Amino acid sequence: MLGRAITFALVGLEPRRVEVEAHLRTGQQPAFSIVGLADRACQEAKHRVRSGVHSSRFAWPDQVITVNLAPAALRKEGTGFDIAIALTVLAASGQLPAARLAEHACIGELGLDGRIRGVSGTIAAAEGAARAGLTRLLCSADSAREAALAGIHAVGVRHIAEAVGYLRGEEEIVPASRTTDPRSPPDLPDLADVRGQERGRRALELAATGAHNLLLAGPPGTGKTMLGRRLPSILPPLTQEEALEVTRIHSVAGTLAPGSGLVQAPPFRAPHHGASAAAIIGGGTVPRPGEVSLAHRGVLLLDELPEFTRAVLEALRQPLEDGVVSVARVGGRGLFPARFRLVATMNLCPCGGRGDPRLQCSCSPARIAAYREKVSRALLDRFDLVVAMPRPRAEELAAGPAESSAVVRARVVDGVSQLRSALPRRTGAASELLDSAVDRLPLTGRGRARVARVARTVAALAGSTDVLPEHVAEALAYRSPTGLTSP
Amino acid sequence: MTVSVVRRGDGSYPALLAQIPDPPSRLWLRGDAPPELLDRPAVAIVGARACSGYGRSVARLLATEAAAAGAVVISGMARGVDGEAHRGALAAGGATVAVLGCGIDRDYPAAHAELAGAIVAAGGLVVSEYEPGVEPAPWRFPARNRIIAGLARATVVVEARERSGALITADFALEDGREVLAVPGEITSALSAGTNALLRIGATPATSSADVLEALGLEAQPPMQTIPDDPVAAAVLNAVRAGAGTPDELSRATGVGAGEIAAALALLELAGAVAVDEGMVRSTIAR
Numbered sequence: 189m190l191g192r193a194i195t196f197a198l199v200g201l202e203p204r205r206v207e208v209e210a211h212l213r214t215g216q217q218p219a220f221s222i223v224g225l226a227d228r229a230c231q232e233a234k235h236r237v238r239s240g241v242h243s244s245r246f247a248w249p250d251q252v253i254t255v256n257l258a259p260a261a262l263r264k265e266g267t268g269f270d271i272a273i274a275l276t277v278l279a280a281s282g283q284l285p286a287a288r289l290a291e292h293a294c295i296g297e298l299g300l301d302g303r304i305r306g307v308s309g310t311i312a313a314a315e316g317a318a319r320a321g322l323t324r325l326l327c328s329a330d331s332a333r334e335a336a337l338a339g340i341h342a343v344g345v346r347h348i349a350e351a352v353g354y355l356r357g358e359e360e361i362v363p364a365s366r367t368t369d370p371r372s373p374p375d376l377p378d379l380a381d382v383r384g385q386e387r388g389r390r391a392l393e394l395a396a397t398g399a400h401n402l403l404l405a406g407p408p409g410t411g412k413t414m415l416g417r418r419l420p421s422i423l424p425p426l427t428q429e430e431a432l433e434v435t436r437i438h439s440v441a442g443t444l445a446p447g448s449g450l451v452q453a454p455p456f457r458a459p460h461h462g463a464s465a466a467a468i469i470g471g472g473t474v475p476r477p478g479e480v481s482l483a484h485r486g487v488l489l490l491d492e493l494p495e496f497t498r499a500v501l502e503a504l505r506q507p508l509e510d511g512v513v514s515v516a517r518v519g520g521r522g523l524f525p526a527r528f529r530l531v532a533t534m535n536l537c538p539c540g541g542r543g544d545p546r547l548q549c550s551c552s553p554a555r556i557a558a559y560r561e562k563v564s565r566a567l568l569d570r571f572d573l574v575v576a577m578p579r580p581r582a583e584e585l586a587a588g589p590a591e592s593s594a595v596v597r598a599r600v601v602d603g604v605s606q607l608r609s610a611l612p613r614r615t616g617a618a619s620e621l622l623d624s625a626v627d628r629l630p631l632t633g634r635g636r637a638r639v640a641r642v643a644r645t646v647a648a649l650a651g652s653t654d655v656l657p658e659h660v661a662e663a664l665a666y667r668s669p670t671g672l673t674s675p
Numbered sequence: 676m677t678v679s680v681v682r683r684g685d686g687s688y689p690a691l692l693a694q695i696p697d698p699p700s701r702l703w704l705r706g707d708a709p710p711e712l713l714d715r716p717a718v719a720i721v722g723a724r725a726c727s728g729y730g731r732s733v734a735r736l737l738a739t740e741a742a743a744a745g746a747v748v749i750s751g752m753a754r755g756v757d758g759e760a761h762r763g764a765l766a767a768g769g770a771t772v773a774v775l776g777c778g779i780d781r782d783y784p785a786a787h788a789e790l791a792g793a794i795v796a797a798g799g800l801v802v803s804e805y806e807p808g809v810e811p812a813p814w815r816f817p818a819r820n821r822i823i824a825g826l827a828r829a830t831v832v833v834e835a836r837e838r839s840g841a842l843i844t845a846d847f848a849l850e851d852g853r854e855v856l857a858v859p860g861e862i863t864s865a866l867s868a869g870t871n872a873l874l875r876i877g878a879t880p881a882t883s884s885a886d887v888l889e890a891l892g893l894e895a896q897p898p899m900q901t902i903p904d905d906p907v908a909a910a911v912l913n914a915v916r917a918g919a920g921t922p923d924e925l926s927r928a929t930g931v932g933a934g935e936i937a938a939a940l941a942l943l944e945l946a947g948a949v950a951v952d953e954g955m956v957r958s959t960i961a962r
Contacts, residue, residue, distance in 0.1 A: 384923060385923065386922070386923045386926050386932070386933035386936075387921075387922045387923055387926075387933045387936070387937065389933065390932075390933035390934050390937070405953075405954075406954060536953055542953065543953050543954060543955075548865055549725070551725070552724075552725060553724040553725045553754040553755060554784075556725070557754070557786060575954075576953050576954025576955075577954060578920070578921045578953070578954040578955060580923065624945065625941075625945055628945055629944075629945070646934065649934075658935070658938045659938075661937075661938035661939070661941040661942050662934050662935075662937045662938035662941065663941075664941035664944075664945070665937035665938065665940050665941040665944075665951075666937065
């Protein structure tokens, strides 16, 4: 007898169809083997599947069982194949209708008591199933809402017995529907907490509207990190398509809370500066998304930018330019989207005294140069907005609370919709100003393009359909200065 | 790289340098400019390597206006004040001379290799008393400073700590009987301790480029900058002159939002009226 089920393996974010076949024959000794380039976690499925089936009311066939995961050339890892393996064995031994099983894709991990657990990447597998023309997916009840986002009937089951009952037609299960519950906005730190720093706040608003990268430089304690942490609170909600992309990445990375559906809030990631290049960019023997991809459509905050290793800083350039990370490994090549708003902070010198009128900087010029040179010209060029944040005077701190995130967010939402409907166009006078700036300032070709982009955002925030000279002028004020690389 | 040598006793050996107590026996020159460049009226602008934004912008301002009036700006190509002095002269399209404390083929600091190239390309010279291959060493820098002071009719110290190399240059200049000027600084800043001490013992205060040009016997050129015709920019410039230091302080002083302040500052910067450095705004036009 032969049982067959369909499941999906992930290569990066890409689902690959995997057929699970179980073959039973009578032999002298009962045996159970899994073939088809299955990794360790996948080999251990033997134990989980046998115990899971035993602890339900089903019989484990005392025969020679061979399970094949095809195509055999594709490396398979993880525990998501468990229920497909269990169900094919049961189908092969005639305990459930094999034809019905073949209509479903299956994904999920099995517990020793037969319980079914969700696995990472369920939404990606569900999308693969939908693309392969399957209409139903068997998965854990926890991940049914997530799977339903792929536009497939997601049959959520809690236990292997429930799955078998359903396949036999003894039990009805209402598939999870593709709903997005209106969720109250998450509790984020509010911009009203930041006193003073008008210029920094303005730059933050521009970064939110135009998806620009922002570098905040200044002495410690001036609120750079505080501002950066508040960027998510003024971002517009994700579009449906963006939300799906974000959900997919976080599902594959396993950072999705169980039972959650669509991720609607832009993600926020703030890795520590000790993080390795693989953790930031993505990597592993089987490619996994890194922090830059987990921050996709959201915010990546790199606090103390020059403290990150050179490897990390240089590796950041690819995602910053292309919006995508390509991780090539023996275990396959992963392409991960990584379109994020980068907010980075740095001091003006290693001791932190520079830019603070009350402190005397004790750094030698060579030390300052070494500190700043870690942030290469090439990386600095990728920041559209560079803002120095000097220490505010006491009177500013005593000032009343500033605008709240909700007020700023409303302006950002208007600006974003303006940018989406029609890009503001530069007037002749604005182009003239930009050209004269290129002549007079050390501005590279890339720098000029960045200024032009920021000017569009300034115009959109002003509700203007034309980019006027004053918009270009403001954009010029945030250009990345040469002064930050050579003291 | 064109390198030539002038020897003491040659007709082309700089006359002013020949007058100092221990002139170098030969001088290596890098660049296509004739050695006669070293006989033109020259001002040395020197100061701290770890200077403040104030020091940087003053060095640049003085160098730009001195070069625009036809003076050759001499300095030591170090980081900080020296580098800004060379850049200021280049910005005015003037000739500038960098005196090295290492072999003529070296660029020290290495970060200023590009600056050295720009100096030569703009018709200036890089000079040294050391033959190619000599490594930079701390004890060579005071000797280098005697050449800087010796080539210049006047020496301006922009910012200097209490025991700064720039003060050694000033000492040489005094010994050579040349004019010494110092830029007044805050009395509480360690970076101004050296310059304020010079003022105390009788150095001429350099309060504008006119003071420097007077010491050289040159006429000031009318300023190249034109203040943009914009009411916000005018208000911002007034506030900068009244002492507002950061864009946020300008916001408060003028009652204009951060975005408009940024735009006004960019226009003023393009016009050469202000410099924005590490978040601090300074006027670059002498009153």
